[in-house]
Amino acid sequence: MCTPRPAAHTPSGQHAGAERFAAALDDVRRRLTEQIEDLTARRDTLHRLTQCDRALLPDQACAVLDRLAGAGFGADYVAVQREALVLVRALVPEILDSFLNRLERLLDDPEHVKLTQRGWQARTWDPDDPRIEELAAALASKVLADPALPSMPAGFQKRSDATSRYAVVNGHRADEAPSIARLNALVEANLRAAGIDVPHP
Helix, strand or coil: CCCCCCCCCCCHHHHHHHHHHHHHHHHHHHHHHHHHHHHHHHHHHHHHHHHCHHHCCCHHHHHHHHHHHHCCCCHHHHHHHHHHHHHHHHHCHHHHHHHHHHHHHHHCCHHHHHHHHHHHHHHHCCCCCHHHHHHHHHHHHHHHCCCCCCCCCCCHHHCCCHHHHHHHHHCCCHHHCHHHHHHHHHHHHHHHHCCCCCCCC
């Protein structure tokens, strides 16, 4: 009569090693998936800019949006800026050129790019987060340091509907991120305190 042989047991060290290897593969797969999704979103954004925005925005605006996408800004940020530019062109075309020039200067300044990207990240913060005040002060200082500081066109403030038009553009999607709304309000308050004529929303 044959005696059954005991089942082979995998040493615990080998089992743990296999688990770590599987976990490492999962992590690599996850990171690659995230990169693929991000690159796909960027590609789709550039496609939309090429195919659709030419009818809505001037060439300078499309070029700025292309640069934003290429400077590390996510597709969601580029999409919001695109919507803002369309609103500016439709509601306050007087400030479109200065708005575009300001975006171009922002992209020429790596420090300003980082501050703006941090500002976009702030949408996930609590509206009372003390970092918002610090970031608003830094952003306002950057704007004030611009030798070609943009200003409202002469006569714009005298328009009876100037404030409401500006509020629509400036408040675009503000209800989706209360922290961004507070950040924008603080930046504008700092600019007004420095003597810059910014319409009150």
